[in-house]
Amino acid sequence: xxxxxDEAARLMGLEESVMNVxxxxxxxxxxxxxxxxxxxxxxVFEGFxxxxxxxxxxxxxxxxxxxxxxxDEVRALAAWMTWKCAVVNIPYGGAKGGIKCDPRNxxxxxxxxxTRAYTLSMSEIFGPDTDIPAPDMGTxxxxxxxxxxxxxxxxxxxxxxxxxxxxxxxxxxxxxxxxTGRGVMVSCRSAMAKLGMNPTESSxxxxxxxxxxxxxxxxxxMLGVKIVxxxxxxxxxxxxxxxxxxxxxxxxxNSASRSLEGYTGGRKISNAxxxxxxxxxxxxxxxxxxxxxxxxxxxxxxxxxEGANGPTTAxxxxxxxxxxxxxxxxxxxxxxxxxxxxxxxxxxxxxYYWTEERVNRRADRVMKQAxxxxxxxxxxxxxxxxxxxYIVALDKVAATFNIxxxx
Ligand code: NAD
Numbered sequence: 486x487x488x489x490x491d492e493a494a495r496l497m498g499l500e501e502s503v504m505n506v507x508x509x510x511x512x513x514x515x516x517x518x519x520x521x522x523x524x525x526x527x528x529v530f531e532g533f534x535x536x537x538x539x540x541x542x543x544x545x546x547x548x549x550x551x552x553x554x555x556x557d558e559v560r561a562l563a564a565w566m567t568w569k570c571a572v573v574n575i576p577y578g579g580a581k582g583g584i585k586c587d588p589r590n591x592x593x594x595x596x597x598x599x600t601r602a603y604t605l606s607m608s609e610i611f612g613p614d615t616d617i618p619a620p621d622m623g624t625x626x627x628x629x630x631x632x633x634x635x636x637x638x639x640x641x642x643x644x645x646x647x648x649x650x651x652x653x654x655x656x657x658x659x660x661x662x663x664x665t666g667r668g669v670m671v672s673c674r675s676a677m678a679k680l681g682m683n684p685t686e687s688s689x690x691x692x693x694x695x696x697x698x699x700x701x702x703x704x705x706x707m708l709g710v711k712i713v714x715x716x717x718x719x720x721x722x723x724x725x726x727x728x729x730x731x732x733x734x735x736x737x738x739n740s741a742s743r744s745l746e747g748y749t750g751g752r753k754i755s756n757a758x759x760x761x762x763x764x765x766x767x768x769x770x771x772x773x774x775x776x777x778x779x780x781x782x783x784x785x786x787x788x789x790x791e792g793a794n795g796p797t798t799a800x801x802x803x804x805x806x807x808x809x810x811x812x813x814x815x816x817x818x819x820x821x822x823x824x825x826x827x828x829x830x831x832x833x834x835x836x837y838y839w840t841e842e843r844v845n846r847r848a849d850r851v852m853k854q855a856x857x858x859x860x861x862x863x864x865x866x867x868x869x870x871x872x873x874x875y876i877v878a879l880d881k882v883a884a885t886f887n888i889x890x891x892x
Pocket of ligand 1: 696697717770792793794
């Protein structure tokens with residue numbers, strides 16, 4: 486994150502003093518939470534919340550439950566959220582939170598007590614006008630429901646807008662589940678138009694078949710693009726004649742392992758082979774660090790749309806650029822999720838709920854405008870879409886910092 490930040494800042498001639506402000510988080514809180522476990526013992530969990538910036542509005546960012554959580558990682562992810570919100574032009578700053586824990590080995594009761602304790606400890610930071618958490622790795626609708634309930638109890642009033650990614654019944658938004666994949670599709674469609682690619686003559690490979698990967702594959706195939714490869718943790722599946730994505734989704738839903746294990750709609754290959762398959766579009770939508778110094782030169786696609794966060798390493802970027810591959814970067818391509826989170830917050834504050842059609846239409850517009858703005862910036866600075874996305878974001882945040890004034 487810092488490497489690309491520095492490069493973009495240099496390219497756009499960002500003043501050093503402003504750069505130093507935006508490099509560090511505005512606030513970082515670390516807590517230790519004693520929780521009674523089901524066996525009666527007491528365990529202490531480390532929790533973090535880092536607010537990188539509130540220059541554009543209340544800070545926004547997920548809460549991660551994982552044994553790998555540490556303050557450094559949370560700080561980087563918080564800054565990433567600032568850039569992502571700024572790129573799609575929604576009135577939010579960036580934040581991230583996390584608890585060092587292994588949610589798969591905790592009971593529902595233990596997770597509930599931990600989530601409520603975390604919410605209480607962060608109750609002076611969280612707030613609809615200050616800092617709005619959301620789900621991330623290891624957390625989902627249930628944790629958001631506990632956060633909204635605990636926070637509402639502390640404040641003595643129902644405060645739906647304090648968190649997004651809530652269940653529909655508790656003020657969630659229609660369209661949220663599909664939002665990230667939908668934004669990936671809109672980014673892909675916009676990029677194809679710029680590159681003069683005809684969807685019905687193009688093929689696509691998608692890595693990862695969870696929320697983002699499967700929805701992206703489904704919606705991209707609905708553009709007329711042939712999906713020739715899909716994959717998940719069980720491996721890759723290649724079919725040059727085209728994969729029926731809805732059938733594959735139904736397969737996963739009905740399989741005992743909830744994965745593509747045993748899927749026969751394509752020839753089984755490895756995830757490494759999948760990334761270098763012949764295709765026009767590659768959508769990495771699984772995890773970070775997949776396109777690297779080792780495999781970047783073997784990639785055949787001419788367009789990469791980053792559904793996952795950080796799927797391309799900084800060292801791979803120049804290789805892709807050299808090969809003339811257009812990369813729609815993560816902070817733009819997967820920002821459909823945070824955009825609909827923003828719509829959820831807007832609906833909570835209005836007390837009026839939109840139809841799915843309205844959510845989708847508005848989200849598509851936001852994504853299209855963001856794509857065009859980044860593409861225009863890439864041309865102006867004669868640089869990559871990734872650096873252009875950082876330039877768009879940095880420019881907005883820096884200009885806001887300057888106009889707001891300082892001590
Ligand atoms: P998910 O857990 O629903 O799906 C992850 C998928 O990746 C699964 O199909 C899993 O089997 C697969 N996978 C895991 N390890 C793999 C490997 N080694 N090789 C290939 N596939 C592997 O997660 P998700 O919500 O779809 O998130 C995917 C990525 O998108 C993450 O990087 C996440 O940070 C990012 N993202 C998600 C959202 C969102 O709204 N869900 C928003 C922005 C960014």
